[in-house]
Amino acid sequence: MxxxxxxxxxxxxxxxxxxxxxxxxxxxxxxxxxxxxxxxxxxxxxxxxxxxxxxxxxxxxxxxxxxxxxxxxxxHSTYLANLQEGMWHHLANLTDQTQIEWAEFVADVEHDGVYKTGDVIGFGQLVCMQCRHVIDICHATEVTDCPKCGHNRFIRQAFEHNI
Incomplete structure (x- = not known):
């Protein structure tokens, strides 16, 4: 055979x-x-x-x-976006956050601490001025409307050092 x-x-x-x-x-x-x-x-x-x-x-x-x-x-995949955000979050943990915070401080002064839809932010937490929803930003990105209420104005807060 x-x-x-x-x-x-x-x-x-x-x-x-x-x-x-x-x-x-x-x-x-x-x-x-x-x-x-x-x-x-x-x-x-x-x-x-x-x-x-x-x-x-x-x-x-x-x-x-x-x-x-x-x-x-x-x-436009939610899964891939979450995966990417997770990687940026881990990279943010490895960086010298003090240097990044100084750069963001200068941007905060220029924005008077308030960011709106369309502005570019590099690092920190955005707090919606209407509903207080917090959005973590781990890399340079354009600010979008609040996913919770749709408002377009935010206050930036620094990440705590134990991200």
């Missing part, structure tokens, strides 16, 4: 074992996948090596297009 045949028989046996353990509700979905796989295998048997390579190249281009089209979604 050829090595390919043994590999195929082994694969079939593993799939049969897996199907035996599958729940009845999963069987319909599995049957649809098997039908699709059979169609693909039949089509693949009729494809030349050149056509196969063209298909692979097209798939790679499509995958790259998919990647680029979802970059916008990734940039």
């Amino acid at each position: 050829s090595e390919k045949k043994q590999h195929y028989d082994s694969l079939v046996e593993r799939v049969n074992d897996w199907l035996g353990q599958a729940a009845p509700a999963e069987m319909k979905s599995i049957e649809q996948w098997v039908e699709k796989a059979e169609q693909l295998l039949d089509a693949a048997a009729q494809v030349s090596v050149t056509e196969y390579q063209l298909s692979i190249d097209s798939f790679k281009r499509d995958l790259l297009g998919f990647y680029h089209s979802y970059q916008h979604d990734a940039q």
Whole structure:
């Protein structure tokens, strides 16, 4: 028996074992996948090596297009934003906060201690002047409206040294 045949028989046996353990509700979905796989295998048997390579190249281009089209979604992902903020928070713990606070002090004097939507802040805590909601800022970012009440004016407070 050829090595390919043994590999195929082994694969079939593993799939049969897996199907035996599958729940009845999963069987319909599995049957649809098997039908699709059979169609693909039949089509693949009729494809030349050149056509196969063209298909692979097209798939790679499509995958790259998919990647680029979802970059916008990734940039607006809550999970990724939280991950990024967490990294900035840890980096802030490692920095010399005294130097950063002096730089922010100068900005506070220029802003008279009040920041509004659209201003840029580098480090500290913004406290909403309307609802007192606190927003931690660990890196340079543009101030946005209060996520709690929508107000647009804030007072900046320094981080405590035990961030």
